[in-house]
Amino acid sequence: MKKYKIAVIKGDGIGPEIIDEAKKVLDAAVLNADFGFSYSEYLMGGIAYDITKDPLPQETIEGCLNADAILFGAIGGDKWDNLPREKRPESGLLRLRKELNLYANYRPVKVYEELAEASALKSSVVEGVDLLVVRELTGGIYFGEPRVYDSKKSYNTMVYSKDEVKRIARDAFEAARVRRKKLCSVDKANVLEVSQFWRECVEEVSKDYPDVSLSHMYIDNAAMQLIKDPKQFDVILTSNLFGDILSDEASMISGSIGLLPSASIGGKVALFEPIHGSAPDIAGQGVANPLATIASASMMLRFALHQPEIADKIDKAIQIALKDGYRTKDIASFGAVEICSTTEMGSIVADIVSKM
Numbered sequence: 001m002k003k004y005k006i007a008v009i010k011g012d013g014i015g016p017e018i019i020d021e022a023k024k025v026l027d028a029a030v031l032n033a034d035f036g037f038s039y040s041e042y043l044m045g046g047i048a049y050d051i052t053k054d055p056l057p058q059e060t061i062e063g064c065l066n067a068d069a070i071l072f073g074a075i076g077g078d079k080w081d082n083l084p085r086e087k088r089p090e091s092g093l094l095r096l097r098k099e100l101n102l103y104a105n106y107r108p109v110k111v112y113e114e115l116a117e118a119s120a121l122k123s124s125v126v127e128g129v130d131l132l133v134v135r136e137l138t139g140g141i142y143f144g145e146p147r148v149y150d151s152k153k154s155y156n157t158m159v160y161s162k163d164e165v166k167r168i169a170r171d172a173f174e175a176a177r178v179r180r181k182k183l184c185s186v187d188k189a190n191v192l193e194v195s196q197f198w199r200e201c202v203e204e205v206s207k208d209y210p211d212v213s214l215s216h217m218y219i220d221n222a223a224m225q226l227i228k229d230p231k232q233f234d235v236i237l238t239s240n241l242f243g244d245i246l247s248d249e250a251s252m253i254s255g256s257i258g259l260l261p262s263a264s265i266g267g268k269v270a271l272f273e274p275i276h277g278s279a280p281d282i283a284g285q286g287v288a289n290p291l292a293t294i295a296s297a298s299m300m301l302r303f304a305l306h307q308p309e310i311a312d313k314i315d316k317a318i319q320i321a322l323k324d325g326y327r328t329k330d331i332a333s334f335g336a337v338e339i340c341s342t343t344e345m346g347s348i349v350a351d352i353v354s355k356m
């Protein structure tokens with residue numbers, strides 16, 4: 001029987017709790033399939049620093065490169081915040097993205113019908129929202145040089161090359177082409193030269209996609225429009241920094257950051273992770289919502305392992321669990337029949353999927 005090699009990085013905080021549930025659901029989903037998974041765990045983040053003094057040990061990079069896909073929990077926490085920047089868990093994650101050339105980050109935002117009430121916005125505003133943020137992940141201000149921290153003056157550099165912008169723009173146009181054919185590129189071209197350049201590169205790529213309608217929006221307006229009328233968006237294309245912020249904002253449309261998955265693609269091996277962080281404030285309490293990680297596992301099946309039928313089953317099982325009224329604490333007050341712990345939610349979804 002074919003066994004896909006999955007590199008598993010649990011990381012810090014709630015990472016181990018949510019990954020265990022995603023694995024439970026993955027195993028249940030393939031009970032009657034002609035393939036399975038072989039998991040190998042690798043250290044990364046704060047826990048890796050504690051054990052090896054490196055937030056991204058070489059063994060982890062090699063393990064990831066030898067895998068069919070990577071399932072990632074979350075890294076970071078206060079405990080490691082005062083380390084020198086290159087030793088911090090977040091630096092490990094940035095390095096991993098760079099090492100694996102994961103330049104395209106896909107963050108779909110869909111509102112589950114059952115949870116429209118859970119949004120901080122009116123349900124009439126969020127019902128039916130189905131958008132995709134395509135974020136450039138290995139360039140821009142997070143990687144630009146020079147970068148200097150000094151007690152008198154500090155700075156970072158937002159830099160993009162033509163190849164970097166055109167590469168991510170092409171991916172975003174391709175994504176829009178199989179959706180509703182609308183692409184909105186978000187920048188700050190009224191102030192930043194790098195954004196003006198970004199806009200020109202996107203325009204150039206658009207010539208190859210006459211079937212996709214392209215618009216441009218400034219980041220400040222986009223932040224506002226996402227709250228005012230999120231349904232206007234199909235695919236949003238943006239840079240590393242703007243995408244980081246916009247996709248967290250977009251998560252609130254869905255009701256909880258604990259619901260949204262992501263895929264980071266580009267190199268030989270793709271990485272799948274929830275969009276949230278390690279949530280140290282709730283770690284170890286058994287209250288974290290595992291659905292974002294379970295949905296990330298579904299994206300892994302769809303985009304890396306090319307098993308869309310099993311991915312569909314997992315997506316459906318999540319929907320059924322929510323329809324039946326199962327809720328973790330973060331979404332507890334909206335149509336809840338039963339409040340579940342992290343492991344209970346994982347077991348419920350696994351049980352539903354195993355019977356499909």
Ligand SMILES: NC(=O)c1ccc[n+]([C@@H]2O[C@H](COP(=O)([O-])OP(=O)(O)OC[C@H]3O[C@@H](n4cnc5c(N)ncnc54)[C@H](O)[C@@H]3O)[C@@H](O)[C@H]2O)c1
Pocket residue numbers: 014073074075076077078090093257258259273275276277278279280281282287288289290292330
């Ligand atoms: N990819 C990653 O691993 C990643 C991403 C973002 C932040 N971080 C790191 O995570 C740490 C905490 O960052 P933060 O607090 O800004 O963001 P966070 O996403 O960890 O948490 C923000 C808020 O959302 C809640 N939350 C997050 N995930 C949840 C879930 N699954 N279920 C229920 N509630 C959930 C948290 O309890 C918290 O109140 C920091 O060290 C940060 O650098 C890591």
